[in-house]
Amino acid sequence: MAQTEKLITPAYIFDFLKRKRHRILFTAIISFCVLFLICLLALLLLPSDRVFSQKIRIQLNSTNNGSTITYPSGKTFNQLDIISPAVLKQVYTDQNLASVIPFDKFQNLFSVVSYSRKLALLDADFDQKLAKRNLSVVDLNRLEASYNKQLAALDKSTYRINMEPSIHLTNEKSVQILAAIPQTWMTLYRKMEGDKLPQTDFDTNFEKKLRTELQTSRLIALDRATYYNDQLLKLCGTLQPLLENRNISLASGEYLSDLVESLQCIRKYQLDLLRQMILTSSNLRSDLDLYFIKSQIQYLEQELTSRRAQYDSIGKSLSIVQAPSRSAAAVKADGGPQQISLDSTVFTQIADLVRSDASNETRRKLADLNVTIGQDIARLQARLQYYQQMLSDLERSKSTAGNVELFNQEFVKMVNNLIATSAKISSFKQLLTKDYLSNLEFYSPTSQVSLLKARLVSPLKLIVFTFGIWVLFNLLLIAIDFARDFYTGRDDNSPQEA
Known part of the structure; x- marks a missing residue:
């Protein structure tokens, strides 16, 4: 008589786990120890990214709501100025590295990055808000104003100078080199970019x-x-x-x-x-004196002719860009804020304002240039009168003998x-x-030179990956053992012939 076929039930599963609990626990412990050792060995053997780093704060003036840093001379600061070839060459020479490492390899060891983490978060948040649909002009202006306000409050003057380790340089030497870079940059650039240095x-x-x-x-x-x-x-x-x-x-x-x-x-x-x-003394003069004075007069007359032509040309340009006529209302509007009527002509009004601002800027530049050339003309006229008077005195002088x-x-x-x-x-x-x-200080260090180590594989990711492998491995062993036990038990309970 045939027996009923064996089925997989919860009771059977719990009975299997109860009977095999010692084996399952032993396998889990052994596999955990093995995978733990493998994980530890991987952490020790995997290469890590090492870099020497120093943080500095730039103390130069900021413009455009803090978005632009400028030197005292007005030139815009670039973070790559800190590791420019001139700076690195000076450090390379001062540290006597010619016999240690080639300069081409030396200058490739350095990089400069901004250390403002909040700026990246602010940009990401702003981009996320701009990605929303159905934004009106008012919403865009409000978002931009809020972004500019938060941007102005951020500290964008902190930078981090990085230097990759080299087999040619010891750690102590690398620290000395990295510490000397910002000081050398300040020494060189404050001579070139100082606003008050006499020339x-x-x-x-x-x-x-x-x-x-x-x-x-x-x-x-x-x-x-x-x-x-x-x-x-x-x-x-x-x-x-x-x-x-x-x-x-x-x-x-x-x-x-x-x-x-x-x-x-x-x-x-x-x-x-x-x-x-x-x-007044003929014997103190030479044949070149008269030629010299006349050559100076001729040169100054030519310069005056050129400057006067430029002056007249600028005057004509000023007359062209001047408004032909202005109403009393327009003159009154210059003294206070201008209003724009929000009607069908709003774009025409905006275009008129833009053209007015451009014309005012052009007039200002032409007026400044006109004053400069006028001063040059006055100076040249004074020099010309000086030599003309000298020529007149020379021609009228009596032939008297002077004491040589x-x-x-x-x-x-x-x-x-x-x-x-x-x-x-x-x-x-x-x-x-x-x-x-x-x-004239350009920077201040905010930290000492430090050696940063960053592993190519995060320890947390490696631990999570190892734990997942351990769980899957043990589940696989349990499944194999369960299948073997199930089919073995079913074969033992199969019907026998009489």
Whole structure:
């Protein structure tokens, strides 16, 4: 008689787990230990991404609601300036790395990234809000205003300088190099991008040129000395803003005003005196004097003609961009906020406002250029009158004999005084420049150089993956054991023939 076929019931499953519980528990413990050791070995053997890092805070001025950082000169700051080739080359030289690592490999070790995490979150949130449908113009303006307000409140001045480890460099050397990079960047760029650094084309080798030209033409040598004196006065004018109402003096006790007074005395009591000696004494002049004066007059007349043509052209441009007529209402509107009527002509009104702003900006630029060229014309006219008067005096002068020895003595005294004053002005310039640069800070470190380690595989992900493998493995073993037990039991209970 055949027996009823065996079925898989909950009671049978619980009975199987009860009978096999010791084996299942033993297998789970052994497999857990094996997978734990494999996971630990993987964490030890898998390579990790190491990088030396230092965080710095940029202390330069911000514009456009903090979105743009600028140098004192007005140039826009770029984060790659910190690791520019000039900076890295200077660090490479200072650290004596020529025999350690090639410069091409050295400069590829560095990177600079912004350290503002809140900015990325803010951008993601703004993009998510913009992705919504049916946004009106009012909604867009409100979202943009809110974004700009939050953006202005963010700190975007913190950067992180990273350096990859190199087999050619020890950890201690890498720390020294990374710490020297921002300091070198500040040292180089504050000289190039300082807004108050005096610039002049003054020739420091003027003494030799004056003595050489004295043998050819005393008038030309004297004119060059006058030019150098004017250049020194111009340099003193550029040094004045660096004083900032402070009483700074040289070790010898001279102030900047004393040096300016010395130059004015050289011009008044020596240069002008020597010029009159040449104009009134025929034996102090040379054949080149007349040609020199006429060439200067011709050059200045040509420059004046060019400047006047530019001045007239700008005047015509100004007359073109000027509004032909303005009503009283328009003049009154300039004093207060302008209103736009929201009707069918709103776009026409907006276009008129845009054109008005563009015209005002164009007029402002043309007016500034007009003033600049007008000042150039006045300066050239003064120079032209100076040489014309000199030519007139030269032509009217009597043929009297001058004291050549006295002239040479006074000329040497003038040159010596000019050299001494020039040396003091150079010392004063170095003093003020050093003081200005020492107070011009570009950055401040917010952390020490640290070695960051980031594994290529996250330990948490590896643990979760290992746990999943362990669960699946044990479930598979239990399923195999259950199937074997089930089919073995069914074969034992199969019907037997009589």
